[in-house]
Amino acid sequence: MGTTRHFRVWRGDDEGGSLNDFDVEVNEGEVVLDIIHRLQATQAPDLAVRWNCKAGKCGSCSAEINGRPRLLCMTRMSTFTETETITVTPVRAFPVIRDLVTDVSYNYEKAREMPAFAPPADLAPGEYRMQQVDVERSQEFRKCIECFLCQNTCHVVRDHEENKENFSGPRMFIRAAELDMHPLDARDDRKEHAHSDQGLGYCNITKCCTEVCPEHIKITDNAIIPMKERVVDRKYDPVTWLGRKIFRRDQINQ
Template sequence: MSTYDARFRVWRGDAEGGGLEDFTVEVNDGEVVLDIVHRLQATQAPDLAVRWNCKAGKCGSCSAEINGRPRLLCMTRMSVFDRGETVTITPLRAFPVVRDLVTDVSFNYAKAREIPAFVPPAGLEPGAYRMRQVDVERSQEFRKCIECFLCQDTCHVVRDHEENKEAFAGPRFLMRVAELDMHPLDAAAERGLDRRATAQDEHGLGYCNITKCCTEVCPESIAITDNALIPLKERAVDRTYDPLVWLGNRIRRRGERDAES
């Protein structure tokens, strides 16, 4: 096993401010950045704060930015960097710093609570759901999300415009709306909930300009833009601007009013 000394710059500080500190840390073959952070804690900076849990790329806890790119510390191998370059680790830029590499991601949990849950069809008991495999596969991809929030961090609507956060759910939660909207058993419309309308009017779908930056940083390789956001935009536009859809909705609503009277 070969070892070498690598140069690291790690952001240290808290909500009041901070800056980058330089370290030289031993690296062994096969290690990931999280291994180096742990060695740094053990040998030079015992008070360095970093959030992590599974070290297997499945919990999403160790999100940070490495050389300016949102990544999971546990899934970024040291072998992707030249031995002579300095590796810079900073906290997620889109969220408030708690301390060092730990950020306050509660924004995301607040947005999650704003998404209405799956609405089962009336009279259909849990365990009795039946769907075609092709319909299962459409939304199954989105269930791989580990909620690392790297897509939220890299989305420039959130990252560069703090004022947008109140009106914009971000790619992770627009993906959740898309998943529910394409679910063949979701009966939200029967309960008066138009998911496409809420995506546009309440969750800020119109802010997304499909740059695909969210897809590029997803550690689960979910095609967030192509398979969730673009189809959701198309369905939202059809609902509002397609003349045939508009006419069909008018006829349906008129029929419902006549039936009630």
């Protein structure tokens, strides 16, 4: 038999809104998304929420639950006390469209700016070969479901709207790191692009992005910090600098 729990859900649009109070039935084993669906079915049929798989794999149902960026479908009601009020709000870093739905097009715009994988010119499709160790090295980053919780919690994006033009965010940094360490990627300017065009230097490695990742990707330790180190080595290491001058590979920084 279910119990009645108190919810506060943000309702509004790009012109403003407020938290609305609801008392909703909650049954054993349910997640927050179940309750949002029950609200739609019984009390707020016009409540807008984005979702798709309800299995933690599509990344659609990102929101903030009691102030913490989470997936609605992966947050169990059993994690809250019976007397606790559950507050559900849209993610803060992106413009609100309506209710819990936000405009995350910023992330797709940044994705389009990412230089695509460039296969070796001397190999035809079907001739690509990789060592298993190289496959495993970047496999962690392929788990990203693009929920953009890391983008939302990153204070460079979240608290400074003016940074968005010059900052791609942690989701794009793991993609840049993945391509940079790919043995078959023919581009040699991934580090320069991350530094000059994606704003890698803005990140001060607070690890907030890693903490909210539902796929437990070590974004900071395994992608951002190594990428920063490779940028420094390439740009400031005197031996590397001299080698690039000798072999005339420094034009890209001009």
